[in-house]
Amino acid sequence: MMAKSELHLGDCRDILPTLPDESIDLIFTSPPYADQRKSTYGGIPPDEYVEWFLPIADELYRVLKPTGTFILNIKEKVVNEERHTYVIELILAMRRRGWLWTEEFIWHKKNSYPGKWPNRFRDAWERLLQFNKAKHFKMFQDAVRVPIGGWAETRLRRLSQNDLVRDESRVGSGFGKRIANWIGRQYVYPTNVLHLATECTNRGHSAAFPEALPEFFIKLFTEEGDTVLDPFMGSGTTLAVAQRLGRNAIEIELLPKYYEQARKRIPLMDCTLF
Amino acid sequence: MMAKSELHLGDCRDILPTLPDESIDLIFTSPPYADQRKSTYGGIPPDEYVEWFLPIADELYRVLKPTGTFILNIKEKVVNEERHTYVIELILAMRRRGWLWTEEFIWHKKNSYPGKWPNRFRDAWERLLQFNKAKHFKMFQDAVRVPIGGWAETRLRRLSQNDLVRDESRVGSGFGKRIANWIGRQYVYPTNVLHLATECTNRGHSAAFPEALPEFFIKLFTEEGDTVLDPFMGSGTTLAVAQRLGRNAIEIELLPKYYEQARKRIPLMDCTLF
DNA sequence: AGCTCTTATGAATCATTGA
């Protein structure tokens, strides 16, 4: 399948209004975190972050299909030796605007550099907030299954007495299990904790995430031919993965430097430049 | 050092007011989550959770030393196919009451129970919210350093009896295997992501956490002779670890069943019962 | 000690049915 990409140079606050209603299946983005990357994006003061992001969130709501999903990669910074509250305030504000806060995935940055500060350790995780417009959204859980652990080979070889009957939960939750169901199973479902190393081959962008991150969510929430939007393209990781997986991409980038860089990651013939 | 424990039977809303001001070095607790444990604790409706917890948080603030730390183990449940907001609302409310939201650790539950639902995966993580009264609090980062390379798998895991014996025999006999590997290797500081399996030896309490969880925070935020408070004792995991590490413990439990059970985990001579 | 093998068990969520 031929995937088509649109690359827009400019501020997403200007460009998002030009996109049609309910045309996007998945929004995956990692906006500039508050006061980070000040040298490149200017930096949004933490106290103004919600106010800055909400109009963008409203536009994202408009362009997303009713069955679509919005994944927001974000982490609050430390301000004045406290975790700032702009992320959790943003969640509450977006819910008031109609978004459903469906889930929160954790990205565990496996290879994060050891570090030590007087009052804290290395921050090795980021939030992947899932927002939806409706309770029933497109989701392809089978597309992100992972190989079953070595556990199964030994365990299933000979089933114990307990495994042959349904093992009822002891806490009265009604949640039991039947090991015999797993015979012949090759792949299992992941959890909401993603273990991924940070990208080592930094592409000159100060906040590159690994390709496995958008890949997981693109596979989980879209099928071939669907359209993925990233209003903060950066070095174009989401773009490259979408292209590789046969999804159309709409990408917006403020800075010409990154716009040019990302453009080179995909064939020009599959791409419309704005 | 002789560690002394106080065990109180009753509602922490009644018992906390009897504790003196600024007498606690660390509060580590896992309160009943909203609507969970309904069969045992009654269950607090999610919409009333903040209102229920805030008076308790105020008392905890009063009894904590200015240099002390409050670690709150909590996770929001799914209500109506959305993550409920009572946890993040509680963070904001506690900040308005004077608490500093210093850090958020993640507990990744490695062996979380399997499950698959139409619109979500297994929830495999919980929050460990760190609150403080002041920007400068007691912290002993060296006490939780781990060998480079395998942080959860080796050091932080609760040492079994065999491991302890092996560890000691190394000094005299030159025996010991894994411990010996550490010699000459660099110790590094952990991150704010804790990889621990949920406790397999369930003690009849449906929400037992592994001993390594309070152990990490007790070592990090207290020294021998300090006092640890857990207003929701449950099966007494915090109590047992505090006693083992030579910290005094003040523990409160609502249900006689768990109170009796926890009492048996420590020597009667080290314990005052209320 | 160091393997292998066995066994125990853990803060769930959603659709449907019944009161």
Added chain:
DNA sequence: GTCAATGATTCATAAGAGC
């Protein structure tokens, strides 16, 4: 309607025993 009860779904880990 609204709310409560019931049914269906499905692994990874650590401790301990045995050799």
